[in-house]
Amino acid sequence: MPLSWALLASLLLAVAGYLIGRSRAFAVAGSDIRSLHSRPIYHGASVALMTLTPAIIVMIAASLLRMAKALSPEAVGLVGLLALAAGIAGLGWGITRIGAGYQARNVVERIVMGVLIFCSSIAILTTAGIVLSLIFETGHFFQKYNWLDFFLGTEWTPRFQGNSALGILPLLWGTLYISLIALLVAVPIGMFAAIYMSEYASKRVRGIAKPAIEVLAGIPTIVYGLFALITVGPMLRDYFAQPLGLGNSGSSVLTAGLVMGIMLIPFVSSLSDDIINAVPQSMRDGALGLGSTPSETIRQVVLPAALPGVVGAVLLAASRAIGETMIVVLGAGAAAKLGLNPFEAMTTITVKIVSQLTGDNDFAAPETLVAFALGLTLFVITLGLNIVALYIVRKYREQYE
């Protein structure tokens, strides 16, 4: 029996269990419904959950075993039957337990809690799994390539014949340079937009402008990349780089930075908006009541009060900028370079991860494995930023509660 059928069957069993449980509870109660510890629907629900839970546990366990290759695909039919049997057993047991003193309500509560814990642990375990696999592959890489050369090398020239220079510094530099430009664009514009929205705009303007800004957040990054490639890049080259004699490359750090900045504007502005709105109105009243103008109120009272939260928002924006790939590929190119000229093409860690893993690759070669080391480095950087950001945001929240 295929698993999907077993699942459907156990669902039907659970529904039946619910109905049986409920009517048994009514029967037990007789005329005085208050003699029951729990309302009949809880009796029904507890039977349903007791049917479903063992069936699902069997199915999940079987899937895990199969992933670990401890179970042959042919055993699947058996698993379905086993799951169904577990469900029926649960159903029977659940029905027998119904009685006036049975605390069905508390049982349901405990099962619900178990399900919630299970879901949270899936999220945590997945993260741990991803990190472990990264660490594992990175370990392989460092067996084949000196870690000092990786972290301190200023050359990035992978050659599949071997003898590559795989220094992370040019990539790290490109990543930070582009992210810095992106933040320089996104933070002031996003913040000022948020200040206007929350402090100055009338309800009507707010109602139109806020969704309009948030539309920006819904655009896929590849579309931003196209915009960088066909509009911003050539424009910067023709009107700035060439006249100024700073190069004639269509893709440049500045292109990617500007476009990434635009992408981040709605992110920064909606986070800042939330944070600014969380500053109590009484703070503003206090400042206005002392005769401050609206802009003095914002500069001297609202922003200082909101500052830690805004810093957190900026760090979150930074970690998004660092992880962005598509805009960089199309906007800044793929040339790994350590340079200061913002009109030159450069590239970032994420782009190189993609390029090392696409095409024919040999998972034993350091040129391929380096992608995992790059990924882990990126992960550590963004994780660090997120932790600092969350810490700051949380600290700030406490201030007004």
Add this chain to the structure above:
Amino acid sequence: MYDINRAESAVTQQDIKISARNVQVYYGDTHAIKDVNVEILDKTVTAFIGPSGCGKSTFLRCINRMNDTIDIARIEGQIRLDGEDIYDRRVDPVQLRAKVGMVFQKPNPFPKSIYDNVAYGPRIHGLARNKTELDEIVEKSLRGSALWNEVKDRLDEPGTGLSGGQQQRLCIARAVATAPEVLLMDEPCSALDPIATGQVEELIDQLRSEYSVVIVTHSMQQAARVSQKTAFFHLGNLVEYGETDDIFTKPQDSRTEAYISGRIG
């Protein structure tokens, strides 16, 4: 102590500080203040009493134009401060608020140091030419609000770290530091315990020598303790206005009588 003060105030001839003529306030379609006429004296504590929702705060906020910050609020009529119409187009509400200070129901110190809280007003209005003068203003204001001895050794600690009563006195010091002429207080003691309330009430009595103080309170005992004049509001109307003693001992209007004897509100 209060009795002596009150006796004095009765005999001194006092100037009219604020005079309101036919003031109406609307919040959208709600008519919150209906045709209020009142004359508030200088160097006097005036209490606004009345059941909650009767418009006390609304009327108080008209006097420093804080209602301008509410989109849907609309004010008609005239309010004069020293004879000058504060709703005249030439009057800058920002400047008006420096002259008419306000203390709010919930203590709202800024998330800054105690010193910076008090120095906030003097700084934005350029009241001090140098650090020494600013220090003097801060000390004087904190002394004036009976907080100096408690905080003089920790002026650079955050104002938000003080107790509720201290925070409210800090807010009073902050308002006083801006050198206002009128001080509006909207239920300044409602978030305070009895001891802190006593301290703030004592402070209000002292402030009377320099300012015209208007205090909204839901406590009739408090109105009787601190004020010389009392105005009773009911459903947006100013029902009765007069000497505090008269309002509480021989009210003219039946609604006032019902309120002070606890039958409405």
